[in-house]
Amino acid sequence: MVSPVEHARLSPSASSRWLTCTPSVVFSAPYEKERKDTTFTAEGTAAHALAELKLQFDNGKITKRKFSAQLKKFKRENEYYSVSFEEYVDDYVGFVNETIASYEQPEVELEQRVNLSDWVEGCYGTSDVVIMTDSILHIIDLKYGKGVPVSAVENPQLMLYALGAYHEFNLAYDFEKVRMTIYQPRLYDTSTYELSIKELLDWGVNFVKPRAQLALAGEGEFAPSEKACRFCPARAVCKARAEKNLEVAIKYDFADANALEGDQISEILNQSKEIKKWLDEVEEWALIQARDKGQHFEGWKLVEGRSTRKITNAEVAAGILTEAGYSDIFKPQELKTLTQLEKLVGKKKFGELLNDLIVKPEGKPTLVVETDKRPEISSLGQAIKDFE
Ligand code: SF4
Structure with missing residues (x-):
C-alpha cells in the first residue's frame, strides 16, 4: 500500500x-x-x-x-x-x-x-x-x-x-x-x-x-520572487523567473539619458543578487543537460576543464628527492583553520583556551539591503553630510 x-x-x-x-x-x-x-x-x-x-x-x-x-x-x-x-x-x-x-x-x-x-x-x-x-x-x-x-x-x-x-x-x-x-x-x-x-x-x-x-x-499566476524560486526544481528553466530577472536590463535599454541615475542603480542593486544566482543556476543546469543527456546548445560545446598537475604518491616522491640530495622539500607545519579547530575542540573549550589570541579584523565595506541587521558604517559622503 x-x-x-x-x-x-x-x-x-x-x-x-x-x-x-x-x-x-x-x-x-x-x-x-x-x-x-x-x-x-x-x-x-x-x-x-x-x-x-x-x-x-x-x-x-x-x-x-x-x-x-x-x-x-x-x-x-x-x-x-x-x-x-x-x-x-x-x-x-x-x-x-x-x-x-x-x-x-x-x-x-x-x-x-x-x-x-x-x-x-x-x-x-x-x-x-x-x-x-x-x-x-x-x-x-x-x-x-x-x-x-x-x-x-x-x-x-x-x-x-x-x-x-x-x-x-x-x-x-x-x-x-x-x-x-x-x-x-x-x-x-x-x-x-x-x-x-x-x-x-x-x-x-x-x-x-x-x-x-x-x-x-497547476493553475494561477506564476509569481517569481527570491523566496519562492530559491528551492524550486524548475528555477533554471522557468520563463517567468527569466523575464523578471531580465526586466531591469530591458527597462534601461530604452531609458533616455545615457548614464544611470542613483535610484536606477538602487533598482539594479535590488535585483543583482537574484540575477547572479539565476545566471549560475542556468549555467549549472545547461552543463548537466549537455554532460549527462547530450543536449546541444547553439554556439556552445562541452570540453575538458582546466586541471593542474599532481604527484600521485607524495611519500615515494619525497624519497626520490631526498636521495637526490634535496632537503628543503617540505612545507612548514601549518595550523588548521579557526573553524576546523573550533569543530575539533568544541566552541566553549576553544573560547576558554584561545580567546586572547583571536581577533576579528574590520570587514571590507559591503553594500547590503537596509533591512540587514548590521549597523551602518559612516562613509565619506555621510561624514560630509554630518559636518554640514
Ligand atoms: S522558478 Fe518559476 S515556477 Fe518556480 S517558483 Fe519561481 S516563478 Fe514559480
Missing part, C-alpha cells in the same frame, strides 16, 4: 513557494527528480535526530540506558558528529527545555506528525516540538543552517505545522492562541510569532485552502 506521504505533492516545507506561485508544483514536477539531497539537508537531518534523542530523554520519554546507548551509537556512526555540532544541538535543546519549563503543566510532543488534509489535500508534515497548555499551543522549529536568518513572522511552514497540531489536539484543549518559534543555533537567532487561533484558522480556510486547490490543479 502506498502511504499518503508518497501522494502528497504539497509539503509544508515548500509552502512559501506553492502558496505564492501556485502553478509551480505541477510545472516543476518533471524537474523534481533531478534534485539531489545536499550536505546541508543531511546535516540538518542529523541535528534533528540528535536533538530529538536528547529531548526525549530530558522529557522522560526514554530511559537513561536507552539514551546512553543511542547517543554512543550516534557519536560513533554519524558522519556529521563533532564536539561543536553537539554544542549547537545542546544550545537548541536547552532553549526548548527552558521554554517548556516556562509553562505550567505543559504536554510536549516531539517530532509530531501533523495532518493538514482539511486545508491541503494529502498534505502531512512533522513538527519538531509541540508544547500544549490549556490556552496556548507553541510550535518550535529547529533550523540548523547558517546561511540566512529565517523569520517566524508570517512563516507559512510554521503556520501550517500549527494548523496541523491544532487539528490533532484541539479536542483535548481550549487553545486561544498559537506561538511559533524558529531557533537557529548557528546564527544565535531566535524568532517568535504569535496569532490568535481565530486568525490562524481564517488563514487556513481563506488563504491556504483555495491556493492549495489552485496549486494541485
Whole structure:
C-alpha cells in the first residue's frame, strides 16, 4: 500500500513557494527528480535526530540506558558528529527545555506528525516540538543552517505545522492562541510569532485552502520572487523567473539619458543578487543537460576543464628527492583553520583556551539591503553630510 506521504505533492516545507506561485508544483514536477539531497539537508537531518534523542530523554520519554546507548551509537556512526555540532544541538535543546519549563503543566510532543488534509489535500508534515497548555499551543522549529536568518513572522511552514497540531489536539484543549518559534543555533537567532487561533484558522480556510486547490490543479499566476524560486526544481528553466530577472536590463535599454541615475542603480542593486544566482543556476543546469543527456546548445560545446598537475604518491616522491640530495622539500607545519579547530575542540573549550589570541579584523565595506541587521558604517559622503 502506498502511504499518503508518497501522494502528497504539497509539503509544508515548500509552502512559501506553492502558496505564492501556485502553478509551480505541477510545472516543476518533471524537474523534481533531478534534485539531489545536499550536505546541508543531511546535516540538518542529523541535528534533528540528535536533538530529538536528547529531548526525549530530558522529557522522560526514554530511559537513561536507552539514551546512553543511542547517543554512543550516534557519536560513533554519524558522519556529521563533532564536539561543536553537539554544542549547537545542546544550545537548541536547552532553549526548548527552558521554554517548556516556562509553562505550567505543559504536554510536549516531539517530532509530531501533523495532518493538514482539511486545508491541503494529502498534505502531512512533522513538527519538531509541540508544547500544549490549556490556552496556548507553541510550535518550535529547529533550523540548523547558517546561511540566512529565517523569520517566524508570517512563516507559512510554521503556520501550517500549527494548523496541523491544532487539528490533532484541539479536542483535548481550549487553545486561544498559537506561538511559533524558529531557533537557529548557528546564527544565535531566535524568532517568535504569535496569532490568535481565530486568525490562524481564517488563514487556513481563506488563504491556504483555495491556493492549495489552485496549486494541485497547476493553475494561477506564476509569481517569481527570491523566496519562492530559491528551492524550486524548475528555477533554471522557468520563463517567468527569466523575464523578471531580465526586466531591469530591458527597462534601461530604452531609458533616455545615457548614464544611470542613483535610484536606477538602487533598482539594479535590488535585483543583482537574484540575477547572479539565476545566471549560475542556468549555467549549472545547461552543463548537466549537455554532460549527462547530450543536449546541444547553439554556439556552445562541452570540453575538458582546466586541471593542474599532481604527484600521485607524495611519500615515494619525497624519497626520490631526498636521495637526490634535496632537503628543503617540505612545507612548514601549518595550523588548521579557526573553524576546523573550533569543530575539533568544541566552541566553549576553544573560547576558554584561545580567546586572547583571536581577533576579528574590520570587514571590507559591503553594500547590503537596509533591512540587514548590521549597523551602518559612516562613509565619506555621510561624514560630509554630518559636518554640514
Ligand atoms: S522558478 Fe519561481 S516563478 Fe518559476 S515556477 Fe518556480 S517558483 Fe514559480
